[in-house]
Amino acid sequence: MASGKELYENNKEKLKKLLDETSEEFQFADFWGNLASIKKHREFNEDTKEYVEKYVDKLRPMREELVNNLEKYTEQAMKSIEKTDAKAYLAQTNEEAQKLFLQEMGDERILYKSKSADAKEMGILDACKKKGIEIIETDLGDVLVQLFEYELPSYQLAPGVHFHPSQIAKKIKEKYNVDVDPNGPAIGSFFRKRYRPKILNANISLTSANAVAADDGSIVLVENEGNISLLTRLPPKHIVITSISKIVPTVYDALLQVNMQERWNTLIGSYISFIRGPSSTNDVYGQKVIGMYGTQEIVVILVDDWRTKAVKENSFLKEFLHCISCKACNYVCTASRAVGNIYASKMGLGAYGIIKDYIHNGIESAVKNGLFLCTSCENCKNFCPVQVDLPKIMRELKKIAVSKNLTPPPLETYLQNIKTKNNPFK
Ligand code: SF4
């Protein structure tokens, strides 16, 4: 394990990149600071404002009901999904989820995907790459990230949003030798022409879910681009991989959750899909035939991993299960707005990304990715539509880091001063 000093020096090196205006870190931080400043004021239009004010107080009680009865709702969701003629698996670990996913891929060597932060986090994409499966991104943000071979953490809701249109047009010229005007419509049109025919020929698609309704097994997905609608209707097989914390008690709760995920970000998507099993018909003599014009097979892999354990042990991570993954806390985060994606992990910006990093990669990785850059300002908790106590979770992580001798040297000095002189600054 690295020492607190080594990790501190590593963070300092990363922070130096912010002084270089040509660095990718500077570009991201500069963009993020501006975007977050606009978003944090939540300039809701009248419809959005009315919805948010009317329903936001229902969100925390709904999430508490789920978290306090997680096993019950997981069991109910599994049964409900099976009733929709979809196949349902409950994977106890990420590794089990990877095996199930590869089993469901069979001999297919191309995977089309969208909205798959869960799949990335659970190691599904890495497992596919190891098996030589080609992964075709369809979400434009992910397509841009892939185009730029961008390895740094991005904003999960729009991972390529910081690339300037002139940079994108230049990259398209470099990679495809096509001249595209450096503006949104021209770039959108280029990718539409390129990806639409591919999606139409896909055999297997992968998505995550914004919510899963325990009472009727609906898989709920929100989007703007239309790629998810196509990917969940056209390929013969659709695999959904998501965590049990996406389950909500009822289909009405699912609508509440997805609406709040969007509107808290001042966004309203073009499509909300409620998917209850594969396509079918009863038109031939009243017989149910599965697989009419839409998808013929749906497989849902719900992943537990650390979640029911956190509830049973009442650990500090239980609080994190209330999160609806709207990512809006990043707009108000003091650290994120100052240093952009230096305070982040591959799983996301800010506290959200650091906590996920701790869960999957351990405390050393969380410190390396900037745990101690959190200022404990509590802006994230105050802004969160579910009042998730991220600062408390971060304090617990800092305690673990200190117990493992990963304290940054300046804080270690304060600690020693408190112990020996009753004053951190002497
Ligand atoms: S913790 Fe952040 S991502 Fe989770 S619900 Fe709250 S604002 Fe959204």
Ligand code: SF4
């Ligand atoms: S408490 Fe930490 S994670 Fe939350 S807003 Fe402040 S700096 Fe960001």
